[in-house]
Amino acid sequence: MTYRIYARWPEGKVSDKTTTESRSVADFAWAELSKKRWKENNRPEGLTFTFREGDKKKPVQIDYVNFTS
Numbered sequence: 397m398t399y400r401i402y403a404r405w406p407e408g409k410v411s412d413k414t415t416t417e418s419r420s421v422a423d424f425a426w427a428e429l430s431k432k433r434w435k436e437n438n439r440p441e442g443l444t445f446t447f448r449e450g451d452k453k454k455p456v457q458i459d460y461v462n463f464t465s
Contacts, residue, residue, distance in 0.1 A: 399447045400455065401425045403440035411440070422447075430461060439463050 399422030403411040414425040426445045434440070442462045446455035 397447050397449050399445070399458075401429055401445050402443075403429070404442045404444055405440050410444075426459065434463070 397419075398415060398417055399419065400413045400415050401422060402413040405411065414422070414429075416422050416425070422445070426443075429443055441464050442460055444457070445459040446457050448455045
């Protein structure tokens with residue numbers, strides 16, 4: 397399994413991704429990113445935590461934080 401944690405920005409852009417095969421590393425990275433306090437004028441649209449199993453093409457969402465609503 398491959399885990400990915402990243403921020404989603406306007407216009408479909410994404411931040412650099414934390415990518416790991418370790419669930420504990422992924423959980424730690426997600427907790428750290430989720431704790432971050434964003435300035436109103438410099439905030440992503442959302443935060444994404446996904447995993448992909450083996451050769452499957454579509455990732456499965458574990459968690460998402462939406463800042464647009």
